[in-house]
Amino acid sequence: MSTEKLAxxxxxxxxxxxxxxxxxALAADLTRALGPRKVLSNLSERLNYRYDAIxxxxxxxxxxxxxxxxxxxxxxxxxxxxxxxxVGRGAASGLSGGAAPLEPGLVISFTRMTRLTIHQGxxxxxxxxxxxxxxxxxxxxxxxxxxxxxxxxxxxxxxGGNLAENAGGPMCFKYGVSGDYVRALEFVDADGEVHRLxxxxxxxxxxxxxxxxxxxxxxxxxxxxxPPPKFTRTLMAHFxxxxxxxxxxxxxxxxxxxxxxxxxxxxxxxxAVEDYLHLGLPRDAEAVLLVDTDGEDLDTVQDELRLVxxxxxxxxxxxxxAATDDEGAQLWRARRSVxxxxxxxxxxxxxxxxxxxxxxxxxxxxxxRALGDASPFPVVQFGHIGDGNLHPNILFDPRTEDAxxxxxxxxxxxxxxxxxxxxxxxEHGIGSMKRDFMTDAVDPETLTALRGVxxxxxxxxxxNPGKILPAEEVMVDG
Amino acid sequence: MSTEKLAxxxxxxxxxxxxxxxxxALAADLTRALGPRKVLSNLSERLNYRYDAIxxxxxxxxxxxxxxxxxxxxxxxxxxxxxxxxVGRGAASGLSGGAAPLEPGLVISFTRMTRLTIHQGxxxxxxxxxxxxxxxxxxxxxxxxxxxxxxxxxxxxxxGGNLAENAGGPMCFKYGVSGDYVRALEFVDADGEVHRLxxxxxxxxxxxxxxxxxxxxxxxxxxxxxPPPKFTRTLMAHFxxxxxxxxxxxxxxxxxxxxxxxxxxxxxxxxAVEDYLHLGLPRDAEAVLLVDTDGEDLDTVQDELRLVxxxxxxxxxxxxxAATDDEGAQLWRARRSVxxxxxxxxxxxxxxxxxxxxxxxxxxxxxxRALGDASPFPVVQFGHIGDGNLHPNILFDPRTEDAxxxxxxxxxxxxxxxxxxxxxxxEHGIGSMKRDFMTDAVDPETLTALRGVxxxxxxxxxxNPGKILPAEEVMVDG
Numbered sequence: 001m002s003t004e005k006l007a008x009x010x011x012x013x014x015x016x017x018x019x020x021x022x023x024x025a026l027a028a029d030l031t032r033a034l035g036p037r038k039v040l041s042n043l044s045e046r047l048n049y050r051y052d053a054i055x056x057x058x059x060x061x062x063x064x065x066x067x068x069x070x071x072x073x074x075x076x077x078x079x080x081x082x083x084x085x086x087v088g089r090g091a092a093s094g095l096s097g098g099a100a101p102l103e104p105g106l107v108i109s110f111t112r113m114t115r116l117t118i119h120q121g122x123x124x125x126x127x128x129x130x131x132x133x134x135x136x137x138x139x140x141x142x143x144x145x146x147x148x149x150x151x152x153x154x155x156x157x158x159x160g161g162n163l164a165e166n167a168g169g170p171m172c173f174k175y176g177v178s179g180d181y182v183r184a185l186e187f188v189d190a191d192g193e194v195h196r197l198x199x200x201x202x203x204x205x206x207x208x209x210x211x212x213x214x215x216x217x218x219x220x221x222x223x224x225x226x227p228p229p230k231f232t233r234t235l236m237a238h239f240x241x242x243x244x245x246x247x248x249x250x251x252x253x254x255x256x257x258x259x260x261x262x263x264x265x266x267x268x269x270x271x272a273v274e275d276y277l278h279l280g281l282p283r284d285a286e287a288v289l290l291v292d293t294d295g296e297d298l299d300t301v302q303d304e305l306r307l308v309x310x311x312x313x314x315x316x317x318x319x320x321x322a323a324t325d326d327e328g329a330q331l332w333r334a335r336r337s338v339x340x341x342x343x344x345x346x347x348x349x350x351x352x353x354x355x356x357x358x359x360x361x362x363x364x365x366x367x368x369r370a371l372g373d374a375s376p377f378p379v380v381q382f383g384h385i386g387d388g389n390l391h392p393n394i395l396f397d398p399r400t401e402d403a404x405x406x407x408x409x410x411x412x413x414x415x416x417x418x419x420x421x422x423x424x425x426x427e428h429g430i431g432s433m434k435r436d437f438m439t440d441a442v443d444p445e446t447l448t449a450l451r452g453v454x455x456x457x458x459x460x461x462x463x464n465p466g467k468i469l470p471a472e473e474v475m476v477d478g
Numbered sequence: 479m480s481t482e483k484l485a486x487x488x489x490x491x492x493x494x495x496x497x498x499x500x501x502x503a504l505a506a507d508l509t510r511a512l513g514p515r516k517v518l519s520n521l522s523e524r525l526n527y528r529y530d531a532i533x534x535x536x537x538x539x540x541x542x543x544x545x546x547x548x549x550x551x552x553x554x555x556x557x558x559x560x561x562x563x564x565v566g567r568g569a570a571s572g573l574s575g576g577a578a579p580l581e582p583g584l585v586i587s588f589t590r591m592t593r594l595t596i597h598q599g600x601x602x603x604x605x606x607x608x609x610x611x612x613x614x615x616x617x618x619x620x621x622x623x624x625x626x627x628x629x630x631x632x633x634x635x636x637x638g639g640n641l642a643e644n645a646g647g648p649m650c651f652k653y654g655v656s657g658d659y660v661r662a663l664e665f666v667d668a669d670g671e672v673h674r675l676x677x678x679x680x681x682x683x684x685x686x687x688x689x690x691x692x693x694x695x696x697x698x699x700x701x702x703x704x705p706p707p708k709f710t711r712t713l714m715a716h717f718x719x720x721x722x723x724x725x726x727x728x729x730x731x732x733x734x735x736x737x738x739x740x741x742x743x744x745x746x747x748x749x750a751v752e753d754y755l756h757l758g759l760p761r762d763a764e765a766v767l768l769v770d771t772d773g774e775d776l777d778t779v780q781d782e783l784r785l786v787x788x789x790x791x792x793x794x795x796x797x798x799x800a801a802t803d804d805e806g807a808q809l810w811r812a813r814r815s816v817x818x819x820x821x822x823x824x825x826x827x828x829x830x831x832x833x834x835x836x837x838x839x840x841x842x843x844x845x846x847r848a849l850g851d852a853s854p855f856p857v858v859q860f861g862h863i864g865d866g867n868l869h870p871n872i873l874f875d876p877r878t879e880d881a882x883x884x885x886x887x888x889x890x891x892x893x894x895x896x897x898x899x900x901x902x903x904x905e906h907g908i909g910s911m912k913r914d915f916m917t918d919a920v921d922p923e924t925l926t927a928l929r930g931v932x933x934x935x936x937x938x939x940x941x942n943p944g945k946i947l948p949a950e951e952v953m954v955d956g
Contacts, residue, residue, distance in 0.1 A: 120732060121728050121731065121732050121836070121837070122835070122836070123731065144734060166679070166681075179681075180654075180658065189923070189927065193923040194923070195921070195923060195924045195927065196921070196924075197924065198901050200688070200901055200903065201644070201688045201689065201690065201903060201907055201908050201946055202685070202688065202689055202928050202931070202932075202946060202947075203644075203657075203684050203685055203687065203688055203689075204685075204924065204927060204928060204931070206681050206684035206685065207680070207681055207682075207684065207685050207931075209681065210678070210679045210680065210681055211679065211680055211681075212679065226736075227734055227736070250599050253599065253601065254598055254599050256622060256705055258704075258705070295774065295775075296773065296774075296775060296778045297773075297774065297775035297777065297778050299775065300774045300775050357600070358599070358600065359599070359600075423676050423678055424678075425678065425679060429679055430679050443673070443674070445667070445671035445672070445673060446673045446674075446675065446682070449667065449673065449682060449934075449935060450680050450682060452934030452935060453680070453682070453685075453931055453934050453935070455934060456927075456930035456931050456933060456934035457927060457930060457931070468679055468680060
């Protein structure tokens with residue numbers, strides 16, 4: 001196997017398309033530099049690294065499993081020398097195609113970079129990119145601390161992936177999203193240079209967070225930890241109408257409640273879960289609301305739950321309080337089971353992540369329902385209603401149903417959000433699935449600025465090409 | 479007065495030096511476009527816009543007092559057409575020279591852009607750049623909400639200036655800095671284009687925050703509000719040794735206390751305040767600590783204060799608890815009077831803003847004291863000890879003392895922080911005062927990345943030139 005195919009292309013600054021021969025040369029070069037244990041080059045192995053939780057992409061030419069930042073540097077330099085794109089990947093549980101490569105190239109899978117240190121006195125964790133999200137709290141809890149961000153996938157997702165997508169979760173209404181917990185960041189740039197950043201003037205770290213691996217590869221983060229709330233209380237409410245549910249939430253917040261979780265499921269979603277688990281959920285309700293309050297002081301936590309209960313009743317809702325922590329966990333089982341429940345209806349789903357002003361929620365939910373009813377696809381809605389973050393899901397079977405029709409419906413749902421003053425993504429990222437909608441969501445001047453920043457940090461467009469920013473041609477046409 | 483001097487220079491992309499004639503032409507052009515009420519062109523008026531709270535700069539060629547974002551766009555376009563730099567300015571209470579122009583050009587003073595709207599249901603405020611920081615909380619309080627960031631200057635400083643510097647304050651240990659409260663941002667870029675951003679993927683808004691007007695001019699922000707804590711309790715402790723004070727703070731935090739404020743004054747600082755106000759402060763103490771705990775529940779707030787008290791006593795401190803809110807306010811008067819007290823010693827001061835690991839504080843304070851003792855200048859130290867954010871101040875008289883010697887001492891103090899794993903700025907920004915130290919604090923690869931981002935958003939270097947990023951020559955020599 002010749003290494004001559006690894007001729008440097010950095011002079012021209014342009015990537016050259018890699019051939020299958022180039023792939024083998026790349027894998028050989030990587031194996032020589034990193035040893036065979038850290039490189040996957042067989043097709044059967046590489047096939048496993050072409051997708052995330054929602055989208056299939058291109059089969060990578062080689063996969064590197066780095067064990068250190070130095071390994072990442074070596075891999076990036078080899079990929080750049082070979083002129084192939086580079087895609088970072090954590091647990092690949094993302095829901096926007098962020099970790100699915102769009103072109104054959106190098107995938108860097110961070111699952112072996114799992115070093116995790118808890119600094120009790122500083123209330124910080126230092127976590128390599130491959131540390132599983134839940135592991136941070138598990139390691140911190142004996143020290144009386146937790147890491148609050150709780151994306152649905154937090155039992156498998158990684159810190160690197162969470163930060164690349166700036167993931168949220170139910171706790172984020174009260175406690176903030178992943179990026180809010182980052183005190184410092186290490187990343188490897190497109191040239192293989194290592195940067196160590198605090199959250200300082202010119203917040204480059206903040207720019208990396210949520211950039212989906214398009215500006216650099218996050219290798220390690222210093223995360224802020226907090227003491228866990230001493231008490232948590234739970235209620236479930238259901239409403240004859242979605243507007244009444246949104247109204248109850250606004251009323252409770254205006255009355256002074258800051259629930260730690262505020263989750264909404266529409267009728268189609270509730271019925272999907274009920275079909276699956278038979279929990280006795282109210283099948284006729286147009287909206288089910290799940291609420292946690294938490295804090296240091298039980299009286300305050302109960303007072304806050306009472307504010308929420310009063311608001312629900314005043315808005316025409318029916319309330320069920322959990323009497324015990326076990327009953328609370330039981331109520332939350334409904335919300336946590338949404339994903340498997342939907343998987344029983346159709347094998348695949350397009351999962352939107354829109355955020356709209358809470359006051360617009362009734363109209364938005366109604367308009368999206370109408371779009372779903374007029375389409376051939378089941379559409380269900382659920383999400384973090386406190387933030388106005390809604391997840392309309394289009395369920396479909398890619399073997400028998402038209403992907404273009406799904407994409408078209410997803411686009412029309414996105415336009416509903418934008419028309420009501422909303423944005424495309426609350427916590428899942430843009431990835432490849434929603435990048436075409438960016439021209440609707442972001443004005444041309446700002447897209448130009450984003451493109452300028454991308455070019456400044458990745459002039460050869462080697463990092464996760466095809467994500468977030470729409471193709472330039474779209475701009476010219478628009 | 480001819481307008482021919484306003485010939486467009488945007489083709490070349492380079493700024494041309496403005497002559498006095500250009501200045502007059504610029505002022506005339508601005509007056510024609512905006513009306514005479516919004517433009518200051520007399521020398522006596524312009525002289526007032528050359529400084530911030532700590533540094534004199536160049537006298538601007540013209541000053542615009544915009545009343546709307548459209549006025550800002552007009553002003554930016556005129557300045558670009560005239561080829562002169564543009565510096566934004568709020569209340570000019572900054573402490574790093576951020577708002578002091580280094581070259582003659584256009585100053586845009588935002589003090590008339592004071593529109594402020596409170597959205598109770600959304601718990602948000604929409605504030606134009608010129609809104610005074612304290613005014614946000616004053617307007618929000620009748621709705622049961624506050625805006626926590628509390629820089630020392632919050633009675634005069636503006637939201638635009640606070641965001642440009644990502645200002646902190648005592649409350650920030652528990653509640654976070656200014657940028658943590660920004661939900662959306664409007665800014666005008668170097669070409670006069672208006673951008674409206676939420677905190678989204680590719681967090682351009684986050685990049686603007688803390689960029690000191692070098693990437694764009696923030697014109698409006700949507701700010702998150704929170705309910706105020708119901709109860710606050712205060713104590714003061716003093717220690718025979720700085721290390722004991724730092725140890726007490728670490729001990730209290732490790733025990734589970736999250737004080738809302740944790741402020742430190744060294745012996746020189748305490749004596750300066752005591753000379754000024756005669757409050758009965760302990761003149762012999764090497765360290766004075768001021769602490770607030772706050773929250774929803776009085777028992778919890780008092781428990782937390784007790785944790786702090788126990789930690790102080792265990793570390794050899796002497797504690798005085800405030801019995802009433804009035805007594806608490808009285809204790810805080812000492813800390814709030816540091817600036818006027820120092821002004822009585824020397825007319826000017828170089829105010830550092832280093833952040834070091836809390837464990838390094840005793841060594842850092844001791845080393846800085848030694849540097850001060852060996853210098854001809856009085857040096858005092860105080861700051862937000864919970865975050866390790868220290869403000870060593872060099873006091874001097876610019877009429878009789880050597881500015882170079884002050885700069886040299888400031889540099890050596892900055893190097894102490896960097897040697898102990900610290901950073902240059904916690905809340906005041908880099909501005910022009912600390913930009914030369916950036917080559918010590920930031921590695922060359924990251925400086926290159928920051929320069930690339932700056933070039934992408936402001937290719938002609940028209941926005942606040944000479945701030946944050948050190949001159950390129952320094953890089954080549956280093």
